[in-house]
Amino acid sequence: MVNDTPPRRTPSPLSGIARRLTGLRNIGRSLRDRVLILTVLAALPGLLVAVADGLNLSRVQESNARQALYQTLSHSKSDYADAVDDLLSDTDILVRSSTEDGTRCPSMLPIMAKLHPDYAIVAIMAPTGATVCSTHASTAAAGWLDAMHVTIDRLTLGQSNSQSTLVAAHHGYPMMLVSARRTGSAAAPGSIAVIATPYSPLERLGPSRDGAQISIDLRDPAGHLIHVRNRGTGYSNAAPTTDDVSPGADDLSLQSDNKSIRATLRLIHHGLPSVLRIELPKSIVYSDAYVSRQHNTAWLACALAALLMVGAMVGRQMIAVPAGAIMRTITRLSNGDLAARTGLRTKRDELTQVASALDKMADTLEQEDIRRTRSLDLLRQTNRLHEMLGVIGAATGARDDDGAFFEDICRLAVEIGGIRAAGIFELREAGDHPLVTLASHPAPPTDAGQSNHLLPTANRAAHSWHVETVHAAGERGTGATVAIPLGHAQDGRKRIIACAFDDARLLEETTYRLLGQIAQDVQLGARIIQTESALQHARSHDASTGLPNETHFYDRVHRALRDPKRKDAAVGVCLLDAGIESAAAGKSLVSAKTHVIQLAERIASRLGQAIDMALLPGPSLGVLVTPGLDHASTRDWLDALAKAAVSHDDKATVDPGPPLRMGVAFWPEGGDTPQSLLESAQIALRAATGREGAITYYSKQLGDVARELREIERAMPGALADGAMQLHYQPIVDLATSQIAGFEALLRWSDIRLGYIAPSKFIPIAERSGLISAIGRKVLRDACTQASHWAREASSDLFITVNVSPVQLTDRDFVRNVRDTCGKAEAEPQAVKIAFEITENDLIADIAHGARVLQDLKEAGIDILIDDFGSGYSSLSYLHRLPIDALKIDKSITRDLSISDRARAVCSGIVAIAKNLQVRTIIEGIETAEQVALAKALGCDLAQGFLFGKASDPASAWARVGRPLV
Numbered sequence: 023m024v025n026d027t028p029p030r031r032t033p034s035p036l037s038g039i040a041r042r043l044t045g046l047r048n049i050g051r052s053l054r055d056r057v058l059i060l061t062v063l064a065a066l067p068g069l070l071v072a073v074a075d076g077l078n079l080s081r082v083q084e085s086n087a088r089q090a091l092y093q094t095l096s097h098s099k100s101d102y103a104d105a106v107d108d109l110l111s112d113t114d115i116l117v118r119s120s121t122e123d124g125t126r127c128p129s130m131l132p133i134m135a136k137l138h139p140d141y142a143i144v145a146i147m148a149p150t151g152a153t154v155c156s157t158h159a160s161t162a163a164a165g166w167l168d169a170m171h172v173t174i175d176r177l178t179l180g181q182s183n184s185q186s187t188l189v190a191a192h193h194g195y196p197m198m199l200v201s202a203r204r205t206g207s208a209a210a211p212g213s214i215a216v217i218a219t220p221y222s223p224l225e226r227l228g229p230s231r232d233g234a235q236i237s238i239d240l241r242d243p244a245g246h247l248i249h250v251r252n253r254g255t256g257y258s259n260a261a262p263t264t265d266d267v268s269p270g271a272d273d274l275s276l277q278s279d280n281k282s283i284r285a286t287l288r289l290i291h292h293g294l295p296s297v298l299r300i301e302l303p304k305s306i307v308y309s310d311a312y313v314s315r316q317h318n319t320a321w322l323a324c325a326l327a328a329l330l331m332v333g334a335m336v337g338r339q340m341i342a343v344p345a346g347a348i349m350r351t352i353t354r355l356s357n358g359d360l361a362a363r364t365g366l367r368t369k370r371d372e373l374t375q376v377a378s379a380l381d382k383m384a385d386t387l388e389q390e391d392i393r394r395t396r397s398l399d400l401l402r403q404t405n406r407l408h409e410m411l412g413v414i415g416a417a418t419g420a421r422d423d424d425g426a427f428f429e430d431i432c433r434l435a436v437e438i439g440g441i442r443a444a445g446i447f448e449l450r451e452a453g454d455h456p457l458v459t460l461a462s463h464p465a466p467p468t469d470a471g472q473s474n475h476l477l478p479t480a481n482r483a484a485h486s487w488h489v490e491t492v493h494a495a496g497e498r499g500t501g502a503t504v505a506i507p508l509g510h511a512q513d514g515r516k517r518i519i520a521c522a523f524d525d526a527r528l529l530e531e532t533t534y535r536l537l538g539q540i541a542q543d544v545q546l547g548a549r550i551i552q553t554e555s556a557l558q559h560a561r562s563h564d565a566s567t568g569l570p571n572e573t574h575f576y577d578r579v580h581r582a583l584r585d586p587k588r589k590d591a592a593v594g595v596c597l598l599d600a601g602i603e604s605a606a607a608g609k610s611l612v613s614a615k616t617h618v619i620q621l622a623e624r625i626a627s628r629l630g631q632a633i634d635m636a637l638l639p640g641p642s643l644g645v646l647v648t649p650g651l652d653h654a655s656t657r658d659w660l661d662a663l664a665k666a667a668v669s670h671d672d673k674a675t676v677d678p679g680p681p682l683r684m685g686v687a688f689w690p691e692g693g694d695t696p697q698s699l700l701e702s703a704q705i706a707l708r709a710a711t712g713r714e715g716a717i718t719y720y721s722k723q724l725g726d727v728a729r730e731l732r733e734i735e736r737a738m739p740g741a742l743a744d745g746a747m748q749l750h751y752q753p754i755v756d757l758a759t760s761q762i763a764g765f766e767a768l769l770r771w772s773d774i775r776l777g778y779i780a781p782s783k784f785i786p787i788a789e790r791s792g793l794i795s796a797i798g799r800k801v802l803r804d805a806c807t808q809a810s811h812w813a814r815e816a817s818s819d820l821f822i823t824v825n826v827s828p829v830q831l832t833d834r835d836f837v838r839n840v841r842d843t844c845g846k847a848e849a850e851p852q853a854v855k856i857a858f859e860i861t862e863n864d865l866i867a868d869i870a871h872g873a874r875v876l877q878d879l880k881e882a883g884i885d886i887l888i889d890d891f892g893s894g895y896s897s898l899s900y901l902h903r904l905p906i907d908a909l910k911i912d913k914s915i916t917r918d919l920s921i922s923d924r925a926r927a928v929c930s931g932i933v934a935i936a937k938n939l940q941v942r943t944i945i946e947g948i949e950t951a952e953q954v955a956l957a958k959a960l961g962c963d964l965a966q967g968f969l970f971g972k973a974s975d976p977a978s979a980w981a982r983v984g985r986p987l988v
Contacts, residue, residue, distance in 0.1 A: 088276055088283060091302060095274055095287050098223035098298065102199075102289055109201035109217055112138065116215040117203045120146050127155030134217075142198060143218040149211050156216075197221050197236065223287075223298055235282075235301035344373035351380055360388040396527060403528045406440040407536040411543060413438060418547035422558065427551050428461035431544050435521060436463050439540075442501070443522040445476040446508065446544075448515050460517070476503060476520040487534075502526035504537060509545040512552055519544060564637040567618045572700075575636035575644050579696035582646060583689060592656040594647035594688035595696075595703040596717075597638065598667055599710075618643065621667065628666030638700065642707060647686070660686060660717055683710035687720035701728075735787045737773055742796060747771045749804045750973035751822070753982060754944060754966045757958050760986040764821035764855070766966065767805045768973040769797070785827075794827045799843055801825075802856075806844045808976055809856060816983065821855035823887055828864035831871075837878040844882075857885035857907065869900050880905045887944070892932060901939060909936050911962070913947025919956045926960065933961040 112134055119128035127146055135144045135157035145156030198218040206212030223236065277284045287298040347364040354362030363384060364377040413434055421427040428446040435444035445462040462476070487506055501524050508517035519541055523529060562574035570578075582593050598621070621643060622635050634646035645663065647656055668682045685707025687693070692702030702720040705728035710718040718724075741747050751765035771779045788794040801824055809822045830836050844856065858879060865872040865888075876886050885907040893912035911932055918925035929945070936943045945957045948967030957965055970987045973979075 087302065088278070091283060091285055091300070092274070092276060095223065095285055095298070095300070099274075099287065099289060101223070102221075102296075102298070105199050105219060105221060106201075108138070109199060109219060113201040113203045113215050113217050116144070116146070116217065117205055120205065120213055120215055131155060132157060138219070141217055141219050143216060145216045147214040147216060149206070149213060154213065197238070223300065234303075237299045239297040239299070240295075341373065344377055348373065348377050348380060351377075351384065355384060355387070360384060360391050399525065400528055400530060400532070403440050404532055404536065406438060407533070407540065410434055410439040411536070411539060414540065414543045414547055418550055421551060422555060424548045424551050424555075425460060427547060428544075429463070431519075431547075432461045432463035435540075439521075441521045442524050443476060445520050447476075447518045447520065448511060449518065450515065457518075476505075476522060500526050502529055504529065504534075506537060506541040508541055509548070517545075517548075567622075567637055569618065569622055569643075570634075570636040572636065572638050572644075575634070575638060575646070576696040576700075578634045578636075578646050579699060583694065583696070592647060592688060594656065594686055594692065595699045596645040596647055596660060596663065596684060596686045597700075597703045597707040598643040598645065599683045599685075599707055625663060625666045629662060642704070644700070644703075647688070656688075660684075664717055683707055684717045685710050685720070686717055691722075692720045731783070731787060733776065734779060734784050735791055737776060738784060738788060738791070738793055741771055741773060742793065742800065746773060747797070747800065748975070749801060749808065750975055751808075751979035752966065752973040753970050753979065753987065754821075754823070754964050755970045755987050757954070757962060757965050762820070762983050762987065763964055764823065764857075765979055766823045766825075766859070766973075767801060767808075768825075769801055770973070789827055789829050794829050795833060798827060798830045799839060802840060803843045806856060812980060812983075815980075819855065820983070821857050821885065823857040823859050825889070826858045826860050826864075828861075831860070831864060831875055837875065837882060840879065840884065841882055855885055856883070857887050859887045859889040859910065861889045862891055865900065865904070869903065873900075873903050873905075876905050892928060901935065906939070906941055908942040908944055908964075910944045910946055910966075913967075916945055916947035916953060916957075916967070919960075920950075920952050926956065929957075929962075930960050937961070 116128060116130055116134060119130040120126075121128075131144055131146065135141060138144075141157075143156060143158045145158075146154040148154050197220070199221045200216065200218045202214055202216045204211055204214045274288075275286045277286075281303060283302045285298075285300040285302070287300075289296045289298060344364070344366055347366055351362045351364045363381050366374050366377040366381075368374055368378040414431065417427060417430040417434060421430060432444040432446060435441045443462070443464060446460045447457045448460050450456050450458060487504070501522065503520060503522045505518055505520040508519045510516055521537065562570055562577075564571045579593075579595060618637055625635065625645070626633055636644045638644040647660070664682070664684055667684070685703045685705070687699050687702030687706055689699060693699045702725065705724050706718045706720040709724050709727070710716065747769055748771075749767045750770045752768055753762045754764040754766060755761065756763040769781055769785075771781075771784060773779060785794070785797075788797050805822050805824050809820075812820060833839075860872075860876075879886060886905060887908045887910055888901075888904075888906055889910045890912040891909045892915050909932060911929055915925050915929050915932075919929060933943050942963040943961075944964040944966060945962045946966050948954055948957065948965045948969045950969060953967075954965060954969065971979075971982065
């Protein structure tokens with residue numbers, strides 16, 4: 023298995039040293055480190071003095087120790103001599119008072135113990151070594167005697183009775199000088215007298231003696247070398263390493279090395295040489311110096327610590343704290359925090375003065391920053407308001423109602439204008455809530471306990487600007503709300519716009535000026551939208567009825583055709599004509615507006631659903647066949663529509679009028695565009711006949727007929743200009759003389775391509791296309807010209823009748839055009855009788871207007887004939903108001919004269935009315951002699967029909983003048 027882990031590198035010792043050196047290099051960079059270094063440097067001389075004093079104290083202490091040791095050993099010489107003298111003499115006394123066998127205790131023993139209380143032991147030992155009697159200062163001394171009796175016995179064996187043995191013994195007890203003397207002889211040894219006294223050669227040395235190494239080398243009378251040390255554990259008579267115990271003069275020498283001081287004292291007393299050696303460790307010698315130095319060091323450490331503490335506190339208070347505050351302030355200022363201050367009180371020292379200057383500089387920078395920030399905020403706010411001004415126009419063009427426009431304005435004010443909240447309100451004079459919110463952004467709260475915070479300010483700006491500060495502070499200061507009057511709505515209600523700003527300081531003259539411009543642009547935009555909405559409504563609705571017009575209907579049909587959801591559903595157009603044309607011409611008993619509106623309302627109420635209806639040219643009422651139905655359901659729906667249209671309310675104020683006609687065209691048979699569908703439905707409507715409410719559907723045959731009529735319409739202007747239309751004249755016979763009394767001018771049109779075109783075809787087309795006025799002027803002009811020509815040749819009075827279209831009667835310039843036309847033909851209307859034939863149905867729509875027009879024509883010398891009298895909705899109430907000259911009995915009555923008593927009665931009544939009105943009667947449609955006889959019998963004045971001749975050209979017609987035609 024391969025281990026991909028890289029080997030762990032052992033850090034080099036040099037890298038650790040480098041890191042430590044790098045850390046040391048950073049020491050002293052901070053102000054705190056520098057203050058500490060200065061404090062340590064200030065305390066360094068005292069530390070050096072203390073170290074030097076400690077070294078000098080050691081030297082003095084060593085000198086004192088040497089001197090004390092020298093003096094102590096000098097005194098020890100005399101102490102040693104006195105002790106040896108006392109021991110030897112007392113031992114002799116004790117020996118003399120004791121027995122040789124040692125069986126009893128001498129009397130001097132207790133006495134001697136009392137006389138010498140410093141003796142540790144006074145004892146008599148038997149030759150066997152057992153203690154016969156003794157006195158001892160302590161139990162330790164008794165134990166020491168038990169341990170030493172073998173040694174004492176051995177040392178004293180063989181010595182003479184006259185000589186004592188002096189030994190120094192230790193054996194774990196304080197060093198003692200021992201004097202022992204045996205009685206008897208070597209051959210017969212006796213008892214042993216033993217006196218031991220403690221020996222301390224360094225008694226005067228003080229506490230230093232406790233650590234001294236002491237050794238004594240002695241030679242007893244037998245020549246044995248005895249070596250005893252105070253640190254040993256027993257007694258040895260082995261020779262020392264150097265045999266320097268020899269008789270000689272007393273001598274005292276001192277030596278020292280790095281560890282100890284050694285003293286050597288040679289003593290000879292009573293011929294007994296001894297050497298006292300003392301080794302005193304310097305640690306003991308210097309113990310006082312060490313203690314003193316420790317005390318001094320402790321005091322020095324305390325003083326140094328106090329000095330450092332005081333220096334640190336003073337340095338911190340006077341240097342570190344001000345400098346730290348200055349550095350922190352500088353750092354914060356460099357990071358952009360201009361509110362940073364040192365917070366130090368101004369004093370006389372340089373650092374606080376620097377801090378004060380820094381604070382003043384920060385105050386200046388902060389004020390300058392505030393001023394600059396305020397200027398930038400104001401500029402930013404101004405730019406945003408300018409940008410908002412630029413987009414108000416786009417918002418105006420993007421909306422078609424002022425509600426959505428106001429919503430856009432409030433949203434743009436927040437998103438682009440930098441305004442916290444905006445709202446547009448409408449003032450109502452009454453109610454608990456006089457202000458109504460039209461638009462607001464952000465949306466106002468909907469909780470029951472809350473309200474739009476802009477309302478109070480807007481409520482105070484009904485007549486002038488109102489600015490109100492609010493305590494809800496923004497990021498840079500106290501906010502403010504500005505309310506500005508915004509003009510009036512179409513109904514006269516006042517409107518107000520209110521804007522909330524986060525910072526009231528931004529409301530300066532420039533801001534107010536821009537807000538005023540914004541208010542003016544918003545007001546202008548609302549007016550433009552209202553005007554465009556009104557114009558759009560006018561473009562899409564009929565002015566007289568208020569119903570949608572052709573433009574609106576085209577759009578609805580276009581949407582229905584392009585609706586992707588309809589799939590194979592039926593889409594069609596239905597046109598209704600229930601006397602609308604007559605109503606629009608102003609000749610119905612009621613106005614066209616009331617007639618059309620009630621028809622539309624009747625359809626909508628009966629069907630009980632929203633229906634797309636419009637008033638279309640023709641005029642007719644267009645209905646969009648609802649998409650979403652199949653063809654069978656659509657036909658049922660159309661049947662319901664027809665029933666709704668023909669059903670009349672009993673309380674209706676509108677005369678039902680002519681029978682309802684309906685024409686329907688479906689996609690795709692009738693076309694795939696709104697225009698083609700409407701044209702097809704119009705073709706079906708024109709072809710509609712039969713009972714009321716019957717529906718005529720567009721078919722290919724109807725389309726062919728319509729195309730023929732369109733060709734006639736297209737050819738009509740050319741025929742009128744080229745003279746293809748000519749007047750023919752049909753004679754009107756005086757029944758009393760059987761001669762021609764006048765002619766009816768009839769227009770005939772023969773086209774090279776289309777052939778002969780009957781007036782029943784092209785006259786309605788001319789009326790719809792607007793050419794009827796031009797045709798009427800041509801007919802009148804040609805008739806006047808022909809009448810003027812015949813007047814110069816005729817021997818009797820003649821008249822020529824000209825048919826007048828109802829469209830011509832509505833022309834306000836009709837009478838003036840008649841005068842001008844007859845004048846240009848150089849005819850005298852008073853000499854040449856020109857008569858106008860007008861159907862009674864054309865006068866019924868507006869009898870007052872018709873009466874005025876006919877009176878003006880009479881004043882111009884034109885006779886007036888009522889044509890087709892008895893065929894329409896005849897009303898005898900109007901005849902006495904009209905300046906008529908003759909009544910023309912309709913040919914439908916003439917046709918039934920020979921077979922119907924009712925027809926004869928009607929004709930007789932008409933003749934009676936005419937005679938009472940003192941006007942003549944003209945009976946039309948005479949085709950047989952029987953009809954002539956009946957007409958004469960009924961009292962008719964004039965007659966016209968194929969029996970007397972068809973319409974012919976002027977020459978042929980004039981050729982019959984003066985000859986009887988019956």
